[in-house]
Amino acid sequence: MLHELPAIEKNVHWGYFDAALAPALIVESGDFVRAEAVTHHAGDAPELMMDDRVRALYDTIPEADRQPGVHLMTGPIFVKDAKPGDLLEVRYLQMIPRFNYGSNLAAHWGHLFTDFEKERVTIYELDQASNTAHALYAYDYPGKYLVPGKRSEIRDCCRELALEGIRVPVRPHLGTAGLAPDVAGRVSTVPPGAHGGNIDNWRIGAGSTMYYPVAVDGGLFSIGDPHVSQGDGEISGTAIEASLNVMFQIVLRRDFTFPSPLLETPDYWIVHGFDEDLDVATKNASRDMLLLLTGQQGLSRDDAYSLMSVAADFSVTQVVDGRQGIHCKIPRSIFPPKKKPRA
Template sequence: MHVDYPVDFDQDPGLLTFTFGGKEAVAEVPAPATLSTSTLDAFAGRLDRPDMLPSDADLQGYLNPQTGPFFIPQAHAGDTLAVHFTSIVPKFDFGISTLMHFFGSLTSTPKTPTLQDPLPERLWYYKIDKDRGIVTMDANESEHTFDFAMDPMHGTVGVAPPLGEVHSSLTPGSWGGNMDTPELRQGATCYLGVNVEGAMFSFGDGHARQGEGESCGTAVEAAMDSTVALDVVSGYYTPWPRIETDDYIMTTGSIRPMEDAFRIAHTEMVYWISEITGMSTMDSYQFASQTSLTPIANAVDTVYTVVCKIPKAMLPSVQVYGGVHERLKAM
């Protein structure tokens, strides 16, 4: 089944979704299905010219809008929702990155305060050439120009949190949310534990590209036209978001301090390796210690996200989630 859900880019941003949990579903998507829709950029379209600064737009309350939530009738609490990113394409020919006061990894912030003034506001207006697959940075204070390869991804993907909680779409956690990992690009499958009836799946925060860590606090933020393939793994709960690509399996952890995000991601990987191989926990711990990669997804959000990656080549005979990644690719 295929579902199209159009998004009105001119509507009042206040009518959009800015939380995980606490919102009624905008549509029903029976699984398995593909869903084609659009997402606004993290600024809800309010920064769209090279001569603007973040303070020129009323961004208060209008950050990181999500498309959704979508009710998946086959998804019940205790299941896992599989989300495969079939296509992620920038909607427009530009993207925006900024420096905002007291936000970013290399400035004073409300959670890490110092007696320093904030870094100055800045805005970089990136040109996006979809045909060439290029995003172009023009330096603000010199004549330098750089062409970067376009690498579209979604910074935010998630379901309703457990225990009836409602969390800002700026926050990542066990439900997914604003993980800001470049691993969530086209071709990746994300596994999310279902906490409520229907899962209440939402996603957004498109990035035309992003470095690991998202150190200034914003990627090349861009509206997206995206297609995802959805299915449910019944009777199996995923405690923290996992990601699968053709080459890797990955676990995530989101918390502060960052070393605890590292611990969550690696603990989840150890348990997963033990489950899928039949090795003991201690043998799996040794295996993960010698084979894992650990990219930092973000060092700027409300809490930080760390990813643990294991090459599938290290586990040549192992299939995870019953091969749903391959099935969703075929859709």
């Protein structure tokens, strides 16, 4: 069955996951969902990144209720029969930009903010024909960007040309998506974790599949923080933030378990490790890759450890979400095909 999940007031929550939140949608395993993911940065260029429905969300949800995180989330989706210990397999099928514009903020939480001591917004325009984006204009944000969804009042006179002649590839993906943790009250959308959340891996786009460990009945899956392009590291604090229309299929899995968000792309298996310390995050990703190789490929720990050193790539996912991220990817093509049992 295909379900529609528009981003309207009753279907969104701003800045948090919450195990007690009433579902916006109830689905069965195997169902498809077409959902709207709205950026919390639409206010950086309201005339380009808002329509009446997006504007209504910004007008209706009080600034005081946009906490403790910053991301505008659509959901949650309750999956029938999903129980703690299960996995939700989310097959991302389409991610289509809602508008042809997006925003990058060089924020006070960016990795090099102390080198600049100011925040700067760059507005990008998408070119669908070439699947690239180019900077349309930029401006210095007055003061600090402290209120999620704050709307810009920058006049034309304060806008500057930026990055002339440069084009970047458009690769739409979800910066934040995941399940409700088994924690009382609101959990910020900012730090990633076992529940998923703000992973900020640009590979979580159409054609990829994520496996999220279920912590509460129904899973309570939500999406938000849509991006159209980002580099590993997300060094300035944000990607090109832009609203997306997303279609995905949700499948309940009980035939295997995994302790952290696991990503499957056409070419790679990718595991994620998180911690405030990048060294610890790397060890967490290493241990989960060991688990994947021993549990799913049947390797011994010694063989898996050797293989990781010669064939797996470790990269920094992001360094700007408080809890930093490392991802480790290993090519699927290096493994022999699994033998099918005889009839």
